Amino acid sequence: MDLSIVIPLLDEAESLPELTAWIERVMHENNYSYEVIFVDDGSRDNSWEVIEKLRAGNPAIKGIKFQRNYGKSAGLNEAFRAASGEVIITMDADLQDSPDEIPELRRMITEEGYDMVSGWKKKRYDNTFTKNIPSKFFNAVTRRMSGIKLHDFNCGLKAYHKKVVKSIEVYGEMHRYIPVLAKWAGFRKIGEKVVEHRARKYGSSKFGWQRFINGFLDLLSISFVGKFSKRPMHFFGLWGTLFFLAGLGIAVYLVISKIIDSQFALTNRPGFYMALTSLIIGMQLFLAGFLGELISRNASGRNTYLIETKTGL
Numbered sequence: 001m002d003l004s005i006v007i008p009l010l011d012e013a014e015s016l017p018e019l020t021a022w023i024e025r026v027m028h029e030n031n032y033s034y035e036v037i038f039v040d041d042g043s044r045d046n047s048w049e050v051i052e053k054l055r056a057g058n059p060a061i062k063g064i065k066f067q068r069n070y071g072k073s074a075g076l077n078e079a080f081r082a083a084s085g086e087v088i089i090t091m092d093a094d095l096q097d098s099p100d101e102i103p104e105l106r107r108m109i110t111e112e113g114y115d116m117v118s119g120w121k122k123k124r125y126d127n128t129f130t131k132n133i134p135s136k137f138f139n140a141v142t143r144r145m146s147g148i149k150l151h152d153f154n155c156g157l158k159a160y161h162k163k164v165v166k167s168i169e170v171y172g173e174m175h176r177y178i179p180v181l182a183k184w185a186g187f188r189k190i191g192e193k194v195v196e197h198r199a200r201k202y203g204s205s206k207f208g209w210q211r212f213i214n215g216f217l218d219l220l221s222i223s224f225v226g227k228f229s230k231r232p233m234h235f236f237g238l239w240g241t242l243f244f245l246a247g248l249g250i251a252v253y254l255v256i257s258k259i260i261d262s263q264f265a266l267t268n269r270p271g272f273y274m275a276l277t278s279l280i281i282g283m284q285l286f287l288a289g290f291l292g293e294l295i296s297r298n299a300s301g302r303n304t305y306l307i308e309t310k311t312g313l
Contacts, residue, residue: 003027003034003106004085008075009093010040013047014202016093020054020061023099027060030103036061037079038093042069073175080165086110088165092156098196105159108191115164115187118150118179119157121197138176146180150192153179157195163187173218184227232292240285247278 005023009016020036027034038051040063051063064078076090087109091097101119108117135154142153154176168181179190228235250271258264266272 001035001085002032002087003102004079004083004088005034005036005099005102006039006076006079006083006088006090007036007093008039008041008072008079008090009043009047010069011043011045011047012093012202013043013045013050015095016047016050016054018201019093019095019099020058023102024058026099026102032106034060035083035085037082038063039075039079040065041071041075042066071173071175073170073173076175076178077170080168080170083162083165086162088160088162090156090158090160095201096198097157098198101157101193101195102159105157105193108193109159109161112191113189114159114191115161115189116179116182117159117191117193118152119155119195120150120152120192121155122151122194124197142177142180146177146183148179148183148190150179150190152192153177155195161187172221176218230296232296233289236285236289236292240282240289242282243278243285244282247275247280247282250275250278 007019016038023036036058038061040048040051048063048065051061051065055061055063062082064075064082066075080088087106089102089105091099097119105117105119108114135152139151139153143149158178160182164182164185164187167185167187168178170178170181174181182190224235254264254266254269254271254275258266
């Protein structure tokens with residue numbers, strides 16, 4: 001199969017027929033073998049009924065329905081596990097991403113050898129204050145921390161070689177940082193393509209102000225996990241050693257001072273409590289490192305999500 005097109009959605013019933021017809025036209029014009037995987041993330045409208053009707057008219061359309069809302073990352077993760085195309089395309093269901101971009105994205109994967117290609121919505125139709133400015137800030141911080149030179153990490157329109165999506169796990173709200181996950185998994189050839197951004201035609205955005213805080217916390221989390229998930233003692237052990245040595249040094253100084261001057265009030269000194277605190281923190285960090293090593297050596301499997309219905313998967 002040439003393509004798997006993954007579309008997570010929440011309450012997008014109005015846009016689905018138009019989006020599906022657009023995708024079908026592009027697929028037929030380019031003679032692609034394909035599948036479209038809709039992931040209904042606990043919609044409260046009739047999105048699932050629309051997907052079932054579309055499925056009845058086109059067997060290439062498949063669907064996954066979550067019993068409740070788990071978030072975009074969970075939807076992408078389940079769809080990635082089910083996808084069977086050589087190239088996987090992700091896009092949003094709100095018609096702001098253009099399916100006409102798909103052939104060029106696929107070509108960059110199959111002919112130019114990219115592991116993944118991220119879209120760049122250079123010209124946007126979003127609210128400047130609530131989306132554009134925070135987005136530019138987070139993109140700049142992510143570029144700095146990850147070393148990946150992309151302008152729009154959060155763009156929903158992306159293309160992946162199959163081996164990439166089968167090698168990563170998207171959890172929490174890490175969909176914003178899939179390029180970073182891919183890099184930590186060993187996929188270094190990550191490209192970018194300027195794509196068309198269209199004004200929303202139906203409904204409203206499902207992301208609130210919480211995404212600003214969550215985005216920053218997720219970036220810190222993924223940076224830590226990417227570097228130390230398989231060697232937690234390298235992080236906790238380093239800081240544990242520093243704290244322990246600092247506390248030990250202060251303790252030695254206090255003991256020597258007491259030996260030299262018998263009138264030296266050992267326990268009444270601030271240094272005594274600093275030494276005690278540093279020693280305790282150092283030992284706790286060491287214990288955290290040991291526990292992390294045990295967990296990382298024995299952890300296996302993926303996150304699981306409660307799925308109510310699967311159609312055609």
